[in-house]
Amino acid sequence: MNQDRYSAEIDPASRHRSSYTANNGNCVELSQVPAIPDAIAVSDTWYPERPGLRGSKSAFAQLTQAVLTGELTAA
Template identity: 40%
Template sequence: MNPYIERASTAGLEWVKSSYSGNNGNCIEVAALPGSGRALRDSKVPDGPALAFAAAEFDAFVQGVLDGEFRRA
């Protein structure tokens, strides 16, 4: 899997922003990839790049968030 999508807006993906996101513009959007992977992009730069993850990689990231692995010190 290519870990990088150069132009997220032209990738033909359906991008979703969390309903918990406010209107401050500091959000990421996620899209489902063919083969069950996920892509992430910065909502402020929809024509910019996106990062692509295999399903297992994305699941591990989400679990890390839920477990508090990325809390600021």
């Protein structure tokens, strides 16, 4: 079966929690999507029942760069 990045399983062993976690359950985790080598998932541990945001590694790198350089501002 050919899976896309939205339906493929996330590898629980690949979860990486933010270094800014305050041990209160309110943090962000990044995970690999093994069936899709270029895909990653971002999950909010405050709402574990909600699906993680998924995208390509390059898209998340672009988003991160835009945040760090101030290209994204509040509306």
